[in-house]
Amino acid sequence: MEYLSMLPGPTNVPNRVMRAMLAPIINHRSDDFVELYTDVVDKTQQVFETKNDIVALSASGTGAVEAGVVNLVKKGDKVIIPVNGEFSNRLSQLIEGQGANVVKLETPPGQNATFDQVKEAFDNNKDVKAFYVVHNETSTGTMVNYLDRISDLTSRNDAFYVVDSVSLLGGAPLPVDKWGVDVCMTGAQKAIAAPPGISPISVSPRAKKYMQENPPNTMYFNLARYFKYYDEEKHTPFTPALPLLYAYREALAILLEEGLQNVFTRHKVCSDALYSGLSAMGLSPFAKEEDRSISIVALNYLDGLEDKIFRNTLANKFKVLVAGGFGNLKGKVFRVGCMGEVSPYHVMRTISAISSTLAMMGYEVDAQAGLKTAEEKLKSL
Amino acid sequence: MEYLSMLPGPTNVPNRVMRAMLAPIINHRSDDFVELYTDVVDKTQQVFETKNDIVALSASGTGAVEAGVVNLVKKGDKVIIPVNGEFSNRLSQLIEGQGANVVKLETPPGQNATFDQVKEAFDNNKDVKAFYVVHNETSTGTMVNYLDRISDLTSRNDAFYVVDSVSLLGGAPLPVDKWGVDVCMTGAQKAIAAPPGISPISVSPRAKKYMQENPPNTMYFNLARYFKYYDEEKHTPFTPALPLLYAYREALAILLEEGLQNVFTRHKVCSDALYSGLSAMGLSPFAKEEDRSISIVALNYLDGLEDKIFRNTLANKFKVLVAGGFGNLKGKVFRVGCMGEVSPYHVMRTISAISSTLAMMGYEVDAQAGLKTAEEKLKSL
Numbered sequence: 035m036e037y038l039s040m041l042p043g044p045t046n047v048p049n050r051v052m053r054a055m056l057a058p059i060i061n062h063r064s065d066d067f068v069e070l071y072t073d074v075v076d077k078t079q080q081v082f083e084t085k086n087d088i089v090a091l092s093a094s095g096t097g098a099v100e101a102g103v104v105n106l107v108k109k110g111d112k113v114i115i116p117v118n119g120e121f122s123n124r125l126s127q128l129i130e131g132q133g134a135n136v137v138k139l140e141t142p143p144g145q146n147a148t149f150d151q152v153k154e155a156f157d158n159n160k161d162v163k164a165f166y167v168v169h170n171e172t173s174t175g176t177m178v179n180y181l182d183r184i185s186d187l188t189s190r191n192d193a194f195y196v197v198d199s200v201s202l203l204g205g206a207p208l209p210v211d212k213w214g215v216d217v218c219m220t221g222a223q224k225a226i227a228a229p230p231g232i233s234p235i236s237v238s239p240r241a242k243k244y245m246q247e248n249p250p251n252t253m254y255f256n257l258a259r260y261f262k263y264y265d266e267e268k269h270t271p272f273t274p275a276l277p278l279l280y281a282y283r284e285a286l287a288i289l290l291e292e293g294l295q296n297v298f299t300r301h302k303v304c305s306d307a308l309y310s311g312l313s314a315m316g317l318s319p320f321a322k323e324e325d326r327s328i329s330i331v332a333l334n335y336l337d338g339l340e341d342k343i344f345r346n347t348l349a350n351k352f353k354v355l356v357a358g359g360f361g362n363l364k365g366k367v368f369r370v371g372c373m374g375e376v377s378p379y380h381v382m383r384t385i386s387a388i389s390s391t392l393a394m395m396g397y398e399v400d401a402q403a404g405l406k407t408a409e410e411k412l413k414s415l
Numbered sequence: 416m417e418y419l420s421m422l423p424g425p426t427n428v429p430n431r432v433m434r435a436m437l438a439p440i441i442n443h444r445s446d447d448f449v450e451l452y453t454d455v456v457d458k459t460q461q462v463f464e465t466k467n468d469i470v471a472l473s474a475s476g477t478g479a480v481e482a483g484v485v486n487l488v489k490k491g492d493k494v495i496i497p498v499n500g501e502f503s504n505r506l507s508q509l510i511e512g513q514g515a516n517v518v519k520l521e522t523p524p525g526q527n528a529t530f531d532q533v534k535e536a537f538d539n540n541k542d543v544k545a546f547y548v549v550h551n552e553t554s555t556g557t558m559v560n561y562l563d564r565i566s567d568l569t570s571r572n573d574a575f576y577v578v579d580s581v582s583l584l585g586g587a588p589l590p591v592d593k594w595g596v597d598v599c600m601t602g603a604q605k606a607i608a609a610p611p612g613i614s615p616i617s618v619s620p621r622a623k624k625y626m627q628e629n630p631p632n633t634m635y636f637n638l639a640r641y642f643k644y645y646d647e648e649k650h651t652p653f654t655p656a657l658p659l660l661y662a663y664r665e666a667l668a669i670l671l672e673e674g675l676q677n678v679f680t681r682h683k684v685c686s687d688a689l690y691s692g693l694s695a696m697g698l699s700p701f702a703k704e705e706d707r708s709i710s711i712v713a714l715n716y717l718d719g720l721e722d723k724i725f726r727n728t729l730a731n732k733f734k735v736l737v738a739g740g741f742g743n744l745k746g747k748v749f750r751v752g753c754m755g756e757v758s759p760y761h762v763m764r765t766i767s768a769i770s771s772t773l774a775m776m777g778y779e780v781d782a783q784a785g786l787k788t789a790e791e792k793l794k795s796l
């Protein structure tokens with residue numbers, strides 16, 4: 035079972051992070067817990083580049099995304115959201131579930147709505163309450179590149195700006211305060227390289243005020259309840275997943291030791307190497323070039339290449355895990371996670387394993403071209 | 416930080432369980448995961464003594480309790496629930512939050528509604544949709560002793576029977592199928608002695624059918640979604656907290672190796688020893704004798720005994736963690752968890768540490784009587 039996990043999450047987790055889970059079980063109503071949790075909040079703020087309130091939910095990323103919706107969207111609210119894959123679709127379902135009036139900017143999978151399309155939606159919907167966006171569409175390997183310009187639109191229309199960055203935050207720039215993001219969610223098991231189960235969310239003062247004045251009909255995801263417990267005692271309202279909090283803190287520490295900019299560069303160079311190396315070998319990326327994600331490299335299957343056989347061979351013979359496609363893309367694409375611990379070792383082992391698997395399955399691929407191209411890209415690290 | 420945790424959860428976790436968390440991160444859409452999760456479901460069924468569907472949520476106990484409410488209770492439904500403490504109060508808030516018509520059987524903290532009062536409520540409310548009950552009220556150390564007789568009432572009125580056994584299941588008998596419980600929730604960090612973060616829930620076929628036909632307005636706690644993923648692929652819909660699932664499985668294995676009946680006896684004998692030992696030393700239990708919990712021993716503070724000083728001395732000088740009171744009981748009681756790994760060692764160390772702490776704080780206590788009485792009780796183990 036000692037695989038190299040090149041999944042779009044959960045990713046490989048450094049041993050130092052795994053071992054942090056062995057810290058003794060403590061009372062979550064004690065000074066020991068206050069020390070742990072305030073440190074978690076502080077380090078999360080550094081990674082989110084924000085002074086906003088932080089809640090680290092004991093839940094998967096979907097839990098944080100649900101919290102980011104039910105605390106802010108009410109019946110009849112108008113919400114703009116780009117939709118082009120499984121996760122943006124889920125997000126829009128959650129928003130619709132609140133009884134909101136949803137303005138969907140739909141584009142084909144692998145292709146993002148342009149900034150101009152988003153601007154046009156704002157122009158046509160001056161009464162918009164919030165803009166929701168999936169930063170990185172995990173199902174298709176696309177990434178939105180204009181998040182720095184959205185607050186010009188939301189602040190003009192006095193709308194909330196919410197970013198679901200579950201599969202990217204920590205791997206690419208998302209300076210929450212500088213970009214004016216009101217609510218931002220992620221999952222610990224993606225670019226932060228912690229085990230799954232902790233999902234942090236940041237909330238701006240104006241969004242916090244709104245949430246406190248308009249509590250949602252949930253206990254577990256009621257963020258106002260978390261703010262109250264934190265403001266009063268630095269506790270969480272419910273028993274948190276303690277070992278995972280220790281691991282998450284350690285993963286944040288590693289990320290901050292390396293330095294955010296270095297981490298971003300490493301992710302960028304590694305995904306460049308994967309895209310260009312695998313392309314040189316004869317595979318083609320699924321997403322439109324300008325919309326390609328740096329944390330999830332989605333590739334079209336070669337003609338006749340069978341998903342299950344390919345991924346099982348890669349896993350069983352070469353111990354490299356990659357993911358298949360979702361929904362309509364099942365059997366049409368496979369996805370290589372490029373996040374967390376990712377380094378030249380991960381990239382080259384993956385390219386080499388994919389090349390051998392394809393060759394074993396009878397496909398003629400140019401392994402030499404793939405490896406050379408990737409090596410060239412990785413030189414800058 | 417190497418405390419003896421005698422908290423009402425999280426409890427001490429055996430090293431074997433902690434180390435299980437170090438299993439390599441796997442793909443949650445793989446055969447490795449299917450093996451892990453089907454084993455988790457199977458072992459949970461054994462501990463719940465049921466053939467019902469099992470969902471192991473990645474959330475705290477409150478998450479499972481919320482799931483047990485929002486999947487079953489709809490606007491206008493009539494629900495009967497006994498209320499006498501923080502957790503039964505929370506449960507009734509969750510039910511009211513659904514817009515239900517709640518028939519509360521309120522009794523003073525430390526005292527349960529009698530079976531006759533419950534029966535009377537059923538007689539007076541033939542149109543009841545569900546009966547909800549907190550098996551073990553963590554905030555006051557009381558336990559309901561007539562859960563085996565409830566299905567006579569619920570089946571007569573064709574109502575659902577739901578038990579929140581977060582702080583007891585695994586420590587005392589709750590044979591779900593034999594007692595006709597439709598929905599039963601617990602938390603891994605209580606009597607099962609796993610780390611916090613996994614909360615299992617069992618659902619009977621008729622409750623499952625209802626949930627599938629009446630999905631709730633939540634994604635994370637939508638149990639029908641979990642059934643679908645499990646029935647089709649033995650997966651979970653969202654990335655589960657993998658290391659905690661490994662730990663939970665190991666904790667269940669330990670419990671089953673000891674044997675359910677032995678575990679129940681051990682819990683009973685240990686709590687008897689705590690109650691009688693601490694009573695002989697001069698402390699008095701908070702709960703009415705016939706309603707006392709076997710997993711949480713709540714004790715009245717002696718006159719003038721200051722909560723924070725007492726618990727801090729006990730923690731800092733003697734490394735034993737106990738909990739304070741909740742809400743109105745803050746400063747009036749302290750609570751000793753008696754669950755999970757609990758054994759003669761835990762009981763005697765706790766009694767001895769409490770006795771020394773009280774003596775250091777200037778209270779005259781009969782340490783000898785306390786220790787002797789407890790030792791006598793523990794002989795049967």
